[in-house]
Amino acid sequence: MSSLPDNLFDLVIRNVRLEEDGALADIAVRNGLIAAIESNFRCDAVLSFDGKGNFAFGGFVDTHVHLDKACILDRCSICEGTLTEAVRETARAKPGFTEHDVYERAARVVEKAISHGTVRMRTFVEIDPRAGFRSFEAIKRIRADYAFAIDIQICAFAQDGLTNEPETLDMLDAALAGSADLIGGCPYTDPDPEAHIAKIFELAVKHDVAVDFHLDFSLDPNKTDLPAVIAATKHHGWQGRVSIGHVTNLSALPQAIVIKIANNLSEAGIALTILPATDLFLNGCGHDHLVPRGVAPAHILAAHGVVTSIATNNVLNPFTPYGDASLMRMANLYANVAQLSRDAEIADVFDMVARSAARQLDVPHGLVVGSEATIILVDAKGPRAAVREIGRVVAGWKSGRQSFHNGNPKIHRPSATQSVGHPSLPPKSNRR
Numbered sequence: 165m166s167s168l169p170d171n172l173f174d175l176v177i178r179n180v181r182l183e184e185d186g187a188l189a190d191i192a193v194r195n196g197l198i199a200a201i202e203s204n205f206r207c208d209a210v211l212s213f214d215g216k217g218n219f220a221f222g223g224f225v226d227t228h229v230h231l232d233k234a235c236i237l238d239r240c241s242i243c244e245g246t247l248t249e250a251v252r253e254t255a256r257a258k259p260g261f262t263e264h265d266v267y268e269r270a271a272r273v274v275e276k277a278i279s280h281g282t283v284r285m286r287t288f289v290e291i292d293p294r295a296g297f298r299s300f301e302a303i304k305r306i307r308a309d310y311a312f313a314i315d316i317q318i319c320a321f322a323q324d325g326l327t328n329e330p331e332t333l334d335m336l337d338a339a340l341a342g343s344a345d346l347i348g349g350c351p352y353t354d355p356d357p358e359a360h361i362a363k364i365f366e367l368a369v370k371h372d373v374a375v376d377f378h379l380d381f382s383l384d385p386n387k388t389d390l391p392a393v394i395a396a397t398k399h400h401g402w403q404g405r406v407s408i409g410h411v412t413n414l415s416a417l418p419q420a421i422v423i424k425i426a427n428n429l430s431e432a433g434i435a436l437t438i439l440p441a442t443d444l445f446l447n448g449c450g451h452d453h454l455v456p457r458g459v460a461p462a463h464i465l466a467a468h469g470v471v472t473s474i475a476t477n478n479v480l481n482p483f484t485p486y487g488d489a490s491l492m493r494m495a496n497l498y499a500n501v502a503q504l505s506r507d508a509e510i511a512d513v514f515d516m517v518a519r520s521a522a523r524q525l526d527v528p529h530g531l532v533v534g535s536e537a538t539i540i541l542v543d544a545k546g547p548r549a550a551v552r553e554i555g556r557v558v559a560g561w562k563s564g565r566q567s568f569h570n571g572n573p574k575i576h577r578p579s580a581t582q583s584v585g586h587p588s589l590p591p592k593s594n595r596r
């Protein structure tokens with residue numbers, strides 16, 4: 165705690181907008197908390213920052229990232245571009261992961277995420293006989309080393325099955341007894357999906373933690389583990405603590421059925437994450453025209469009460485051979501793919517990488533007096549403009565301390581005396 169006089173603040177961020185086309189306001193910060201939000205706030209502060217009319221908000225929340233297997237394109241081959249191949253190739257690479265290697269690759273992604281305005285993240289970490297605890301140890305260090313800018317939740321994750329590999333269950337149990345924050349499962353890679361779901365819930369109940377499943381990653385609505393997850397959630401009273409990711413087979417259903425499923429999810433308190441980059445890349449590989457998009461209609465589920473988020477998933481690996489950990493870009497991608505245009509729809513999309521995503525992770529979000537001064541500035545006149553234009557993230561603060569600045573873009577116009585194409589050439593009269 166600082167010992168500042170009552171009329172002195174640690175920081176004031178001036179001239180920012182808090183809503184679309186809103187009036188300019190100043191945010192004053194004291195002891196890591198927002199102390200005041202007012203227009204033309206008259207005060208003295210140790211530090212002052214001119215927000216230049218940018219949009220200020222509580223930062224992006226990435227609900228689903230795999231830091232441990234990011235940036236491994238150089239050690240995998242992609243021939244089919246299918247989910248089966250991605251799982252197989254990554255499992256093949258995993259025994260070669262060292263703690264140092266995982267740390268270096270994860271740090272690369274986390275630093276990109278920070279500079280793109282992400283302040284909270286849930287990362288899955290595979291813990292099994294191939295990965296051992298090496299990835300887990302590396303990501304725990306990442307969580308500690310980057311806590312100055314981003315809060316990271318670690319989800320101990322069974323990517324390659326449980327019933328076929330019982331030792332994984334004991335390893336996940338040990339990780340949860342250590343410092344993993346929650347448990348994650350993947351029923352579609354297990355020979356017995358229902359038993360897999362039951363075992364994941366057993367661990368969740370034992371350690372009193374939230375659950376996050378990779379689920380129904382196909383275009384076949386008849387192949388679904390969703391009813392089992394809904395039943396287990398209700399049976400254990402885990403409403404509000406269960407997330408499901410992908411669920412791409414919802415994209416293969418008529419809207420009337422999607423709405424029925426949305427009502428069931430909402431009633432069971434189950435949140436949905438969609439991962440547009442991966443869902444688009446891995447679905448519909450067998451089609452040579454009219455390729456299905458394979459992205460669940462998150463906006464329809466959100467409109468029917470489901471807590472939804474749009475997240476990164478993978479970066480530069482066989483699941484997603486692209487990526488920059490930018491949620492602004494991902495929100496724009498989803499809006500484009502889902503053909504959304506109305507202001508209310510675009511506002512909902514922004515929520516899915518901000519407020520709604522925070523709700524899913526059960527973490528605070530938003531700029532109000534008394535809340536943590538975690539603030540991100542975007543070069544846009546509001547959240548809708550940010551999604552439409554992929555607004556440039558300018559700068560960020562975590563608990564009142566500046567964590568990054570991306571610099572100001574500058575256009576170098578030719579001066580009146582310079583020739584545009586050859587600025588170094590002397591005037592013609594001086595040439596021989």
Ligand SMILES: [Zn+2]
Binds near residue numbers: 288378409
């Ligand atoms: Zn995932």
